[in-house]
Amino acid sequence: MAVAGIPVDFILFALTLLGVALFHHHTLYVGLTGMVVIALYKLSFADFAGVPGIAGLVALFGHEWVTLANLLGLLLGFALLADHFGRSHATDLLPRILPDDWKGGFCLLLIVFVLSSFLDNIAAAMIGGSMAAVLYRNNVHIGFLAAIVAASNAGGAGSVVGDTTTTMMWIAGVSPMQVLEAYVAALVAVLIFGVVAAHQQHMLQPIMKDNPTGVRLDLPRLGIVAFILATAIAVNIWFNLNRPEALQHFPVIGLAVWVALLVSAPLRRPTWSLLPEALRGTVFLLSLVSCAAMMPVERLPVASWQSAMGLGFVSAVFDNIPLTALALRQGGYDWGFLAYSVGFGGSMIWFGSSAGVALCNLYPEARSVVQWLRFGWHVALAYAIGFGVMLAVVGWAPDAHVFGGHPPTSKSEMKSP
Template structure:
């Protein structure tokens, strides 16, 4: 598209770029201005195309290329939007059925030490995020962590960082564990198995960071009073819904691989199964599970932020700005550029960074696309607000897990990041195991 039409050095090119920069400043400083990041993101995404439409009308240009670009963009966004919507609906239903409350009770009632709880929550984050997503996983487990002991910051801060790093690392090796990996998967930059091959790099990088953080976790165990703490049990149907959730992911993957369906199609089929089960559940237990109420609890601001930021990046790509991203890859080479993406995604959210790279589409093999998927996923852990998981935990543990408390241990996160890249290089470039 850039070869056919380049509008970077027109008034609309500069205007859209300015709107993006100003809007993204508001997104990055949402706590300062107390504005939800979805609001400026949705504005810049939609307004950018309004400006492009005005430019086309004033200059009597054929709108066909613009319409074609918008249709492609809508399809790309819809695939991921509905995928995440169904996943979040399942998570909210599991919360309503008491699955995570029961998990929290079992952890605090068994007399585990702080160090053991540190490792358990980290391991759970690493293994749950590939199936759920890193944001939801981090929110749930940080809530569990905070309810264990609200006052012991020496335990809470390393534990929170561990959860963020584990959730991002776990999401990096699953096609649907993070928005960035989901974007790369649906864009056809790698097959399902290709993403799974990132497991060694993601796992050992997190393990090193976790081990370094564990040194600072205090000894002893949190207080638990069995007499005053009521026991929490799973509600009726919880286990069936857990099974349906895993089955939905399975159907989405199989449909994508065998039939080349969009992954969201299998997810929507899974949502229909959940709806049908609630009908059966009501007849059997005389209890109504209202899926539409659970849907209302889905983080719509996250979905709208995603829509807005991808639309904004799509506008920049249509105007021709992302040609410069491709040129950067040509100058310094894909390996160093993709390693740098991890540091950029720590400062700028990894979603627009990955969206820009996918739109620019520099010529790379599967090995390099897997590297940028890895670095964009785990690089956000370097700074507290570098990933959706980190931002979510900062909000959930306000005043405890902060930018400065995270930066005290940033060296441990950096050590894990470097190890992950080294493992990728050995596995993909030297051994060719992918």
């Protein structure tokens, strides 16, 4: 079924996203309602990847449950990790290092950018949000929050270990060097939105000039943060190198984070009271991911630099995992351009990436599409300029090879959660 040529599935998803934009104080209920309505429609009038009825729904989520479970474990785990980092007082010592004007905020964004090149972008965004809360006395501008998310996504765009979509390309057969060129656009983008956002933040709340008196670094908590991140990275690398068949349909990475949290709990107890609020934001994200998983993503335009650029805007409201999978099936893309588009594009709206949703668990006031676009306009501008610079400097060099007849279509089939 379609209206004016647009499948009803997409219309229902668009209405769900519109509801999120209009009723941002009730995003959980809007997301869950949209998920149920879309599922009921497809059960009654459509199918799930060619399989109709309950059997199709069961088959779909039989694949997607690993994605959802990994996201659940990562988002909740990184909420506690960010709290550990904040309570280590490491951020209290940053004023000694960072400039005490707008350049301090800019340097903070660069730190997030670098962290995300080798860490999960969720962790980089959460750490950046924790640092900003201390440095700006919990008075953080929404434009700066958008910049933190953008920095975390831009930092992972050119690294096959820094973002789910680039890892997905690597697993399918794309060379890491083909993805690396995305940093040409990402570096241009971070210079643009970073400078603007740093000025926005400085005008609202200047950075602390002096370290708080009597601050003592909690080394055990800092060690726990390093231990959790190292565990997640080590398990990720081991899993992707070995890809044990018995664990292919198991949320390995999400569980690894929680094992690390529980093992380190006797040394420093996590703030378990943070979990209920973090769970609300996480369930909302999972509802949107579920909606995206039910969409018929096969109706995309032919590969070109124009369509690659358009995918960046689409990924702001649509799960970039099926978009990337479809691009791999199509072939004909310059994978560096695609990595930048689908990796960075989600920063333009707060729920467009896992990093944005996770950060909004710390800053609920940012859960407004209107406010995000109003104050984070520089992210969309930086995306377009970065893409243009990359097109002029690197040039569009499409790869006609189709990477694998069946490239991974869900995070359970990828090397990264």
